Amino acid sequence: MSSVTIGLLVAAGVLAVGTIALRLAGVLLRARIVPSERVQELLDTGVAVLFCALIATSALIEAQEFVGWARPLGVAVGGVLAWRRAPFVVVVIAAAAVAAILRLLGLP
Structure with missing residues (x-):
């Protein structure tokens, strides 16, 4: 070796x-x-920030290039529905449908 x-x-x-x-x-x-209350708040905020960064990079970048607008708009629709506490299946199907429809309409 x-x-x-x-x-x-x-x-x-x-x-x-x-x-x-x-x-x-x-x-x-x-x-x-x-941990103190302040440390617990900082940890919770850190988790939220890391999760948002993961979502942003997954939704916006593929092969070090911008993926186009269909995927980010689909993710945004899913995010709004999740924020409004829609059922998970509805969130996933709506996000996928929005991205698919936008791609059918020619939006990359």
Whole structure:
């Protein structure tokens, strides 16, 4: 094996051990460490920001290029319906239908 392969295997092993240790620490320390209200608010905000970033990159970019307007508009329709507490099936079908109709009309 080459030194690059060995390095990659070592890096993957370190990441695996680190992931397991972090998950185990969460389980073991959950009852002992109680975050303050402010820390809990910051964590909740951080989760929301990361989720929004994931949605934005998935909806707007593919192969490092803008995907066109059909997909983002479909995602926007789904987002509005989810915000209005529509059933999940309705959200998914409406978002897909909007994107499909816009693509049929020639909008990329």
